Amino acid sequence: MAEIYDIVIAGAGPGGLAAGIYGSRSRLKTIILQKGRPGGQAATTEDLENYPGFGRGTTGPALMQAMADHAESFGTEIIRDEVIDVELDGEIKKLKTKSGKEYQAKIVILALGAEPRTLNIKGENKFRGKGVSYCATCDADFFEELDVVVVGNGDAAVEEAMYLTKFAESVTIIVIHDEGILDCNKVSAEKAMANPKIKWVWSSILEEVKGDGLVETILIKNIKTGEITEMPINGVFFFVGTLPKTELVKGKVELNEQGYIVTNEQMETSVPGVYAVGDCRVKYLRQVVTAASDGAIAAVAAEKYLAEEEGFKEQVLSAEEPVMVAFWAPQIEESITALSELEKWLEDSGHGIKLVKIDTYRNQRLVKRYAVDKIPTVLLFHKGELLSKLSGAFSPGELQGQMEIAGA
Amino acid sequence: MIEVNKTNFKEEVLKAKGLVMVDFWSPSCGPCKELMPDVHQLAEKYAGQAKFCSLDTTGNKRLAISQKVLGLPTIAFYKDGSKVAELTTEITIDEVEAKLNELK
Numbered sequence: 001m002a003e004i005y006d007i008v009i010a011g012a013g014p015g016g017l018a019a020g021i022y023g024s025r026s027r028l029k030t031i032i033l034q035k036g037r038p039g040g041q042a043a044t045t046e047d048l049e050n051y052p053g054f055g056r057g058t059t060g061p062a063l064m065q066a067m068a069d070h071a072e073s074f075g076t077e078i079i080r081d082e083v084i085d086v087e088l089d090g091e092i093k094k095l096k097t098k099s100g101k102e103y104q105a106k107i108v109i110l111a112l113g114a115e116p117r118t119l120n121i122k123g124e125n126k127f128r129g130k131g132v133s134y135c136a137t138c139d140a141d142f143f144e145e146l147d148v149v150v151v152g153n154g155d156a157a158v159e160e161a162m163y164l165t166k167f168a169e170s171v172t173i174i175v176i177h178d179e180g181i182l183d184c185n186k187v188s189a190e191k192a193m194a195n196p197k198i199k200w201v202w203s204s205i206l207e208e209v210k211g212d213g214l215v216e217t218i219l220i221k222n223i224k225t226g227e228i229t230e231m232p233i234n235g236v237f238f239f240v241g242t243l244p245k246t247e248l249v250k251g252k253v254e255l256n257e258q259g260y261i262v263t264n265e266q267m268e269t270s271v272p273g274v275y276a277v278g279d280c281r282v283k284y285l286r287q288v289v290t291a292a293s294d295g296a297i298a299a300v301a302a303e304k305y306l307a308e309e310e311g312f313k314e315q316v317l318s319a320e321e322p323v324m325v326a327f328w329a330p331q332i333e334e335s336i337t338a339l340s341e342l343e344k345w346l347e348d349s350g351h352g353i354k355l356v357k358i359d360t361y362r363n364q365r366l367v368k369r370y371a372v373d374k375i376p377t378v379l380l381f382h383k384g385e386l387l388s389k390l391s392g393a394f395s396p397g398e399l400q401g402q403m404e405i406a407g408a
Numbered sequence: 409m410i411e412v413n414k415t416n417f418k419e420e421v422l423k424a425k426g427l428v429m430v431d432f433w434s435p436s437c438g439p440c441k442e443l444m445p446d447v448h449q450l451a452e453k454y455a456g457q458a459k460f461c462s463l464d465t466t467g468n469k470r471l472a473i474s475q476k477v478l479g480l481p482t483i484a485f486y487k488d489g490s491k492v493a494e495l496t497t498e499i500t501i502d503e504v505e506a507k508l509n510e511l512k
Contacts (some may be wrong), residue, residue: 141434
């Protein structure tokens with residue numbers, strides 16, 4: 001039988017790598033499956049100066065390499081292979097890869113990332129690699145002594161525009177908002193405004209990219225006046241947000257309308273044992289530092305999940321004698337009373353039955369799995385099988401009935 | 409794979425008979441480096457059926473632009489010295505292999 005890993009992480013961006021560090025450091029058998037080089041989108045960002053502790057001069061590729069080395073030093077195995085299909089239901093999850101392998105895991109952490117969004121402007125697709133670019137680090141040095149425009153005005157757009165000024169003769173940023181209004185952070189906005197190589201075109205959108213083989217001109221439309229201007233240009237860089245790379249798990253975990261994976265604060269998705277971290281999940285801020293934070297949380301939550309599952313298996317499912325599992329909650333007084341009555345009854349009856357108490361407040365997973373809708377609820381297990389369920393308040397007669405089912 | 413640059417490009421690619429595949433890349437291009445091991449594997453698999461070249465655009469920008477390459481990664485196919493196909497930016501190795509099979 002194939003090896004069953006504790007944690008398999010799909011994707012080696014900062015979220016996946018941080019999960020790898022925390023997972024393998026907790027001595028969980030952890031692997032990361034990654035299509036190409038580790039690092040995710042951060043590996044294509046040259047200047048990366050906002051990761052705490054790594055200031056001026058830090059580059060995306062260098063920071064990501066350090067994270068990958070860090071994960072490997074604790075025992076995370078990074079395997080170069082692309083996940084193409086997943087089976088997430090059930091206790092053991094299965095991940096199929098492009099090379100034809102199948103990996104099995106108790107926990108899956110989805111660190112699928114995001115990719116640049118395209119606008120589908122006329123000429124945008126035709127001139128890809130001919131002057132239209134989505135990656136400043138890839139293509140910036142082609143534009144030495146040439147003129148480029150940047151479309152977009154968020155953090156990525158303005159920061160990459162500043163990076164481009166190190167190469168290009170001029171960088172013109174096309175902004176859809178009124179003069180002076182930018183979506184990016186204030187520090188970057190001020191720096192960009194003070195940069196003599198950056199020019200601004202306000203209240204405007206890019207209408208079309210034109211050329212013969214390579215980009216030669218663009219049409220810019222002023223959205224207030226409707227006026228269209230033609231501008232000679234050599235390069236057009238698009239930074240207009242990202243789209244999640246979640247096609248793989250569509251219909252398998254809950255996604256929001258935009259396709260981002262929905263998680264709770266523990267990074268749990270709608271499927272037990274499946275977590276999501278980084279840019280692919282619904283969140284407020286998509287940065288390297290928040291992705292790394294997600295990874296740490298997911299790995300720690302996963303560790304707890306594994307311990308709980310093992311515990312339940314050991315105490316309940318694998319037990320030789322019949323086991324009563326009582327669901328209670330500290331805030332429901334009725335359940336506390338019921339529990340102490342149950343304990344007393346078990347003691348008096350001398351059935352030799354084991355009692356396992358589940359605090360529903362702390363273990364929502366078991367509540368969902370056994371569809372516990374009333375508190376208290378008592379389940380009776382024998383040799384791994386659920387024999388009966390008493391929902392709500394119970395009488396000694398009902399308990400006696402449960403005993404008879406168990407043959408005790 | 410043969411390393412080509414501004415001094416030998418003409419000889420190795422433009423004057424070559426048959427099919428030549430050129431991988432345009434640069435050290436600062438992450439996606440290029442992601443793709444590269446697969447490209448080298450492909451070159452081994454199809455050795456003898458086409459000529460495989462690798463072009464680091466650093467220091468060869470004019471050459472790249474003369475070949476209408478202004479974005480990385482780009483993989484271009486030449487037949488008897490003229491460009492017959494090109495794949496650029498978001499490239500998967502499957503697309504490269506399919507194109508190679510179509511042209512060889």
